[in-house]
Amino acid sequence: MDMGDAPGWVGAGLGLAAFIVSLRSVKHSKRAAGAAEGSATAAEQSVVETRRSSDAAERSATAAEETLADQRREAAERRRQEEEANRPCAEFRIEHRNRAVWELVNYGTARAENVRCLDALGARDEWPAGLSVAAGDVYRFMMVGSMGAPIPSVLRVVWDGQDEPVPLRVPPRMG
Structure with missing residues (x-):
């Protein structure tokens, strides 16, 4: 290629520009991949936390059901005792x-x-x-x-x- 070959120089400049753009693209791709990996890790942690939260909510619901059942049993026992106390009886x-x-x-x-x-x-x-x-x-x-x-x-x-x-x-x- 000689100095007077303008289309060759333009092509070489464009090739160099394409090379620089591709280097920057690789650099940005690596950053994007790192961010995607971080996002995936955060998503996994979010899933773990969601499972923990779901398990805790399930335990809380079970405890609430047991408490409600206990309260119902106690109320039924109180009603039975009140009925027994108010029932006519010999003394x-x-x-x-x-x-x-x-x-x-x-x-x-x-x-x-x-x-x-x-x-x-x-x-x-x-x-x-x-x-x-x-x-x-x-x-x-x-x-x-x-x-x-x-x-x-x-x-x-x-x-x-x-x-x-x-x-x-x-x-x-x-x-």
Whole structure:
């Protein structure tokens, strides 16, 4: 190529310019690749964090469901206890009337059917079978102690709906 060959010089200049542009393109491509790699790493970290957040949200939802279930159970138990407390029931006491006469008094709000004394002592009247005592009513019976069979300090009583014996304190005789 000689100095007077203008198209050759123009072509050489254009080739040099293309070479410089391609070097810069490679440099920018490397930067872009590094940025893309950093972006991919950030995306991976974001996925990991999203999974952690999702797991935490799932645990939180499970805990909230368990708490709600516990609250519902507690509310149901409170309602059951309130219903039980407000349910009419018999409440007995034994009172001494005079000498050998005693009274079984129902201070409760419900009638008691088939009231039975579990302590069978020969020194007292036997309660009739199918004894029923309404709320506020009194059943009078006799109980006399002796040296061999003193008056008990407690009588155990059951009735329909009350299978567990209820101990009733027998008060001391007055006179």
